[in-house]
Amino acid sequence: MNLEEIVRYATIKGLGLLGTGDALHPIWFKELDESLEEIDGTGIYKLKSFENPVHFIFQTEVATVHYYKEKARRIHHVILIPSKDVSVQLADRLSTYGDLASDGRPVLTMTPAELIDVVLETEKECLIFPAHAWTPWWSLFGSFSGVNSLEEAYEDRAKDIHALETGLSSDPPMNWRVSSLDRLTLISASDAHSPYPFRLGREAVVFELDRLTYEEIIDAIRKKDGKRIIMTVEVPPAYGKYHWSGHRNCNVGPISPDDARSMGYKCALCGKKLTKGVDDRVNELADRPPGYVPEGSIGFRYTIPLQELIAVSENVDLESEHRLTSGRIWKEYTRIISTLGDEFKIMFDVSEEELKSTMTPQLVNLIMAVRQNKIKIIPGFDGVYGKIIFGAEEKVEEQKRASKRLEDFF
Secondary structure, eight states, X not given: OOHHHHHHHHHHHTOOEEEOOXXXXXXXXXXXXXHEEESTTSSOEEESSSOOSOEEEEEEEEEEEEEETTEEEEEEEEEEESOHHHHHHHHHHHTTTSOTTSXXXXXXXXXXXXXHHHHHHHOTTOEEEESSTTOSSSSTTOTTTOOSSHHHHHGGGGGGOOEEEOOTTOOHHHHHTOGGGTTSEEEOOOOOSSOXXXXXXXXXXXXXXXXXXXXXXXXXXXXXXXXXXXEEEEOOGGGSTTSBEEEGGGTEXXXXXXXXXXXXXXXXXXXXXXXXXXXXXXXXXXOSOTTOOOTTOOEEEEOOOHHHHHHHHTXXXXXXGGGGGSHHHHHHHHHHHHHXXXXXXXXHTSOHHHHHTTSOHHHHHHHHHHHTTOOEEEOOBTTBOOEEEOTHHHHHHHHHHHHOOGGGGO
16 A cells, blocks of 8 residues: 555545654655655655645654563554654664564564653654553553553653553543543544555544644644644544453453453453453543543544444444445445545534435434444454444344343353
C-alpha cells in the first residue's frame, strides 16, 4: 500500500492529517522521503505528486523493554517528530538500542526514561506519549506487562509526558476515573495496521487551529487546550478487542469485571490466566466512581466504521475481516460516500432525513443508535473484537444475558 492509496482512503474517511507511521523504518522512510514535501517550513507534509487536503506529520511507534521489580515491562510509545531531518537523526540515535529494520514498531532495549532522554536530546520539540495505554500487552498500564503509574515507567522524566493514547478498549470517561491522569491530554488514534477505512481513522483527534503547523499541534497537546482540541472521536470501548476479560483459546468470554474477579481471573476450562480486560484494569487503578467528569475535560463523540454498520445491516458475518472489503460491502459503501460525502460527515452531520433518502432503514437506525450512544455491543475480549448486535439478534442476546449464570460461560 503506497502513500497515494493511503491518501485516497483518508479522503473517503474525512481525515485531514495522518501520522506517517513507522518513520524510523529504513524502507518506509525511503518512500516517505521520496513522496512527501514539507509545506512552507511548517513541519506538515503533503504528497509531491498531487494536491490533496490530506497532510502528514512525521511519527513513529516504538517499544521499550526493561525490568521493573524483577518483571519485564514492555511498553509501546508514540513519538511525534517535527521534521524529516529529525527523523533521520532520531533513527541514527535509536539504532544502537535495537534493529529498526526488523519491524514497523522496533523493540528497543532501554527504559522509557532513557527513551525520553535520547529523543529530547535529539530534538526537544519531539513529543512522546504512551500508546494504547490500557491494552493487556505492550502498554503502560497493561495487566501483563505494565505498571501502575506514569512515574513507575518514566521515572524522573514523567514530567515530560503530556498525553496518553487511550486505545480502542477504553474511552475518556474510563480514564477520567484515574485522577493522576488529569493533567494529560487524552489522545485517540486508530492504531491502524491497515489503511482501509474500516481501520484508518476509527479514532481521531479534532483540532481547530489558526494555522496547521507542527508547533501548533504540539503546543495544543502540551497545554491541553480545549479551544484548539475540540474533541476526540472514539469507538465505544466495548468494541475494542480487550474491553472485558476472557480466554480466546477456550472460547471463554466475554466475562464482566465482577464475574472475572470472582473466578480469580482463571479460565475454568484450562486453569490458565484470563486475559484481564481493560475495564477490569481501570477499576483496579481508579480512585473515582464511574461517571466522574474532571474539570477541563475535552469532549468526545462515538462512532463505528461505516463499513461495519453496512455489513451488520445486511446480516453479513464479520468473523473474517476480508468480508468488509468484499465487492458487495465496498460497492454500497462507495455509493453512499459518493452521494452524501465523507464518512465522518455521514456519521456526525448528515440529517436523519438525508440518511433515509440514501440508505436502508436498518442502516439509518444503526447510525442513529451510534450517534445517541445506544448501539448494542457484546464486549470484545482477549483479542476478539466486540460484536454489534441489531434487530432480532439484539432481542435474543438480551434474553440470553438476562438469564445467564456465571457457569454458562463455560
